[in-house]
Amino acid sequence: MTKAVRGARGTRGARGTRGARSGWPVRGGRAFPRTGTAPARWTTDRRWRHDLGTALLCAGLLLALALVIDGVRGSLDAPRAALWLGLAVLLHAALHPVRTGARPGELRTWGLIRRHTVRTDRLVSLTETGGLVPRLLLRDTSGHRLSCETAVLTANPLLWHRLDTDLRTSHRLGLLRTGAELLERLEERVDREVLGEGFGDA
Numbered sequence: 324m325t326k327a328v329r330g331a332r333g334t335r336g337a338r339g340t341r342g343a344r345s346g347w348p349v350r351g352g353r354a355f356p357r358t359g360t361a362p363a364r365w366t367t368d369r370r371w372r373h374d375l376g377t378a379l380l381c382a383g384l385l386l387a388l389a390l391v392i393d394g395v396r397g398s399l400d401a402p403r404a405a406l407w408l409g410l411a412v413l414l415h416a417a418l419h420p421v422r423t424g425a426r427p428g429e430l431r432t433w434g435l436i437r438r439h440t441v442r443t444d445r446l447v448s449l450t451e452t453g454g455l456v457p458r459l460l461l462r463d464t465s466g467h468r469l470s471c472e473t474a475v476l477t478a479n480p481l482l483w484h485r486l487d488t489d490l491r492t493s494h495r496l497g498l499l500r501t502g503a504e505l506l507e508r509l510e511e512r513v514d515r516e517v518l519g520e521g522f523g524d525a
Contacts, residue, residue: 364426424482
């Protein structure tokens with residue numbers, strides 16, 4: 324505890340406590356934000372930009388092909404152009420990839436409209452769904468839920484490492500009631516992905 328915080332506690336209890344809890348230095352009984360500090364940066368899915376480019380390319384090709392065909396047939400007009408544009412936008416919305424990112428204590432997914440966040444150092448459950456695209460379902464102590472593709476985590480070792488560190492914190496605190504075995508399997512899967520990339524690069 325800094326001298327400033329101790330002094331503030333001795334003179335102005337309520338304000339000093341608030342400053343100490345927030346991590347701000349206290350001067351004259353008032354808490355001020357620290358200068359030169361910034362939130363931890365997000366570690367994000369390295370394939371997201373490629374997937375976004377693919378979605379945009381597919382939508383653009385659909386629009387261009389439809390306009391060319393209508394132009395050749397002589398049936399292109401403003402309403403039909405608007406129709407094809409709308410279909411291209413819908414296709415992009417369907418293909419738009421969800422972005423996944425992690426930083427200390429948090430995992431977040433960004434969609435076109437909504438985003439979801441869970442506290443990864445306060446998780447109570449970790450499960451995996453089957454199906455064509457396996458997904459991880461995470462829930463924290465506040466009841467917040469998040470779903471992300473398992474392949475996104477196994478294909479991004481840095482992203483997985485950030486999440487794995489917090490998952491083990493939840494397990495160590497006794498909060499993670501379900502998912503300990505799944506955690507071990509995922510770690511083995513990520514190790515295989517990394518080793519596979521290493522042999523491929525060699």
